[in-house]
Amino acid sequence: MREIIRIGMDTSKHIFVLHGIDAEERPVLRKKLWRKQVLEFFAQLPPTVVGMEACGASQYWARELCKLGHEVKLMAPQLVKPYVMRNKNDGRDAEGLCEAMGRPSMRFVPVKTAEQQAALMLTGLRDGLIARRTQLSNAIRGYAAELGLIAPKGLDKIEPLLARIAQEESLPAMAREVFAVQGRQYAVLQAELKQIEARLMAWHRADATSRRLAQIPSLARSLQHGW
Template identity: 75%
Template sequence: MDQIIRIGMDTSKHFFQLHGVDAAERPVLRRKLRRNEVLAFFAKLPPTVIGIEACGAGHYWARELRKLGHEVKLMAPQHVKAYIKRNKNDGRDAEGLCEAMSRPTMQFVSVKTEEQQAALMLIGVRQQLIARRTQLGNAIRGYATEFGLITAKGLDKLEPLLARIAQEERLPELAREMFAAHGREYARLQAELKAIEARLMAWYRANADSRRLAKIPGIGPIGATALVMKAPDPRLFPSGRHFAAWIGLTPKDHSTAGKTRIGKITRAGDEMLRSVLVAGATAVIQQARKSRGRASPWLLALLARKSPKLAAVALANKIARIAWKLLVTGESYDGARMPDASALAA
């Protein structure tokens, strides 16, 4: 077999498709492997460059193949799609991966360590618990409404509602039993959520970058921890604008023939980080509208010409740029520079 300089590997649950080329870009390897054959095959292969999509288990395979001496490059699936020919199949997917990784402008995803992925589980489990708590709270309110028991919105109103239901003797016994079961489930979720958040706060206190980011208005401990955990090496981004675009805080651009057409932000990027930053920016705007004397002149000028929702996205974009600057330079946040345009770290 000729010397293989690059291999594209299309992964799946059971079968992995390989496509390798030599120095002349001629295909010299087309092979399908079972999952349990992959490591044994690459252990016998001279060190080479392997391209994998950054999808499920992608980071695991990157770590394992690196242990065998290979260089592994992870790519976002949307960046690989343009290199896949018509009539999609596993072979063409592997060929597209092999071609995409050869492009000089291709952007690669940093391989996460096991410790990083374990830390990310904290954020993921917290989101799942919050979603289940919201679902359960809505169910309790909905069932209670059927019996004429209405309460105001808010998590702090649920426990008084459950206590009121427990004392409501006119309710059928079966309904009271079901409400009691919901109440026990809600209490369990609250306890689990507090335990997870305690672990997150411990991680936050132990991480210097998280503590520095939390000093930025609009970023709290949870947002700072999520930024450090989920964002790749900030030095991979040429500027703060690219970092904000990676999160998904830049508008859709569909410009041609010298005409600029800027749309709204899309679902591209990291949804969790985007929602956290926009929520934090919304809180900053609410405070600014209450106390205009202490608000940033830049923010007041923005609110004068944009709606609060658009201003929140713009401020979230600015916060992301400041966060990138602090992560790259190791500096601490200086509130005195907030009105200055240099704080954008463009």
């Protein structure tokens, strides 16, 4: 087999399709692999450049291929699409990836470490909890308003509102029970968010890349206001 300079790899849950070219841009590799065969195949291959779409488990495969000495280039799907021929299939997808990664104007997605990936997971969890807290606080305000209890805007006004509700003996017992449940849920969300934000800040202080990014004024302001 002639030396392979680039391989486009179309990934899926079970079948991976490879398209490789030589220095003269001629196809020298067209291959399908089962998931369990991928690392074994690349372990036997001289170091080369592998291109994949940045989606699904691409970060995992990128890290594993880098461990085997290969260079991995991840590309956003929308940037690869123009290079895929008509009558789309896995083979043409792999060929399109191989073509796209060779373009001088192509922009690539950085390969993340497992630690960076974990930090993104934690950030995603935090965003989800914030959305739930916002939804819950809006529900508390709405229910309270229907019973004649109004609170100023701001998350810092929710706990005082719940305290007022707890002391309002004129409210129906069922309404008081609902607010009590919401109050407990709100307290749990607040505690979880506090722990997550402390963990994210600790990671940020320990990560050199994150600290460098924090030198950008807009990002620095975000950190000062709790991400």
